[in-house]
Amino acid sequence: MSTITEVSKLAGVSLATVSRVMNGTENVREATKEKVLAAMKELGYRPNAAARSLASNKSNSVGMMVSELHGPFYGPMMSGAERAIRTAGKQFLIVASHADEEQEKKAIEYLLSCQCDALILHCETLSDEYLESLETGDTEVILINRMVKSMHDNCLSIDNVQGSFLATEWLIKHKHNNIACLLGPQVKHDARERFWGYQQALAKYNIPFRPELIEQGEFTQDDGYRVANILLNKNTDLTAIICGNDEMAFGAIQAVNEHGLNVPDDISIIGFDDVSFCAMITPTLSSVINPAYDFGVEAASRILKRVYNIEPKFSTSKPISEVNVPDLVIRESVRELE
Amino acid sequence: MSTITEVSKLAGVSLATVSRVMNGTENVREATKEKVLAAMKELGYRPNAAARSLASNKSNSVGMMVSELHGPFYGPMMSGAERAIRTAGKQFLIVASHADEEQEKKAIEYLLSCQCDALILHCETLSDEYLESLETGDTEVILINRMVKSMHDNCLSIDNVQGSFLATEWLIKHKHNNIACLLGPQVKHDARERFWGYQQALAKYNIPFRPELIEQGEFTQDDGYRVANILLNKNTDLTAIICGNDEMAFGAIQAVNEHGLNVPDDISIIGFDDVSFCAMITPTLSSVINPAYDFGVEAASRILKRVYNIEPKFSTSKPISEVNVPDLVIRESVRELE
């Protein structure tokens, strides 16, 4: 691989001039510029990112951490952020943490050691204290789906309690009384918040909380299926199920069908996140909107402004603030009782 | 941020020793090691990846390029590769190219300038010559969904022609004669190959090729819907539609439904790729398996072996060779005619 030195020799100028041409920052005479560009081309020169970053103490890259690289929720979130960052000419790195504490820490360490200028994190296990400690460095950090009060301006999330409350309330208002709840893993704060929203709604309408209507599982289709079966086997009177997320809801629909019951005629189901397949499955799934794509775009936009002083070219479909009031989308999977 | 020098001073040893402790390569006395580790911890030392990569000419990272970060096909592909790479303790970088030639080149340039030790590329627009030129460097390159003869051992793909042939043949064998074809964008080689497989099957069974049964669109649900409508408006006798991929197929199902027709009673539909939602929608979608996850794992495994001399811990569910014979999964979206 050729280096800047070789380019400078071929072009008959100094290192510094080649660097200036590359970065386009300072004045270089047009004739010189062309000589350098020609030399670069001839040698197939490609700047060494490591050396640049070492010398400049900047990497021109933004790192993102997500739990998984696949899945209907993370995909749009990554895409949104990527689009905004790349359009601004900055580089974008992604690492997956698999929602494991140690791996989350390692992933962040890695992004930091890459000298990322900013970080976008969707973390599931890390404590507020750990996240706060990240702020002490000079790397901008934005958290998605998480609210740490002391980092308020750097957090983007929806009000999970409110979202779950809305979903439950809709069911209550439409005459459902025996509403089951398929919880996500309660080690995750969003799963806990969603549970709390359910409880709040019951309380508001004076509906007794029945522990037998609660089951907990992973945020997956398989576990939704498994856990919904448990629920259906022990309860014959339930008319609706609120699910921790859409994947679980889809598993629940399968379980309901296998029990010879119909969604929504026998049982109404509401998911959470409103991922793309909600509108694809049969019946279409009612859900609480969690605007993953917009969160990605918004996170990136804030970074572009704050770190690079660039006015972002993309904007979100609707304004995104720190804590967003979620909307409920009603589709075929629910019905009102008389 | 603290540096290796500060660590060495605090521990009372030389730079070299700290480096040796970090890398664990050479002999260091146990007592010394502990001193160094303690100093690192005390300072919160984090190695500078740029400096390491510059000095060692290695980055311990593998780069991947995909067209999009979201979507049911790329997600599993990224996940498979990521899992294998990270388990081996190497780092994993992803960039998106948006299936645009210039952006694909830029993305690759970026990964190379990051000194990635190896590249996994899913490219759509680049020429064989360009890809061959990448091989001249000392960076290992693996191509997914692409076969360049001169790089045979570095390519992983399915036989698209064969896949499409199988799907078409199934329909023919089950008495379908008027089989329409929803093509993907013919600038993409896989879309072209799939078209070719369709033609081959017709030819083999002496079914005349009817241009009015062919429409071309993007590989998206929206375009599948749009293009299927065109097809349905001008053809009243078709009984089956072969689609360029699963997204298009889903769009086609919607179009068929809106025309007051039923899948599969009136029209049979087969997709391509067998992404996860095939089994989730109604009717479940028949498709040709394109093992994205396994391709990711296999690509990573080959790199681990060749570049790092590490025996990979993960293996694919079934053996993956360079060009794989695809399987057809028959689900509810097709029926046999009498």
Add this chain to the structure above:
DNA sequence: TTGTTTAATGTAAACCTTTTCATTTTTCAT
């Protein structure tokens, strides 16, 4: 012990840029 081999550690150059500061060249007003 003494000398020899091996293990542990240290020194300093190298990796490729950026960037400060100094120097040279150009421009332009007089």
Add this chain to the structure above:
DNA sequence: ATGAAAAATGAAAAGGTTTACATTAAACAA
């Protein structure tokens, strides 16, 4: 034409690590 100011360029240090080579300390045999 002259000098001052501005623009263009160059020289060299700095950035944090690895690693070849040199040195010192430990281990061990005689």
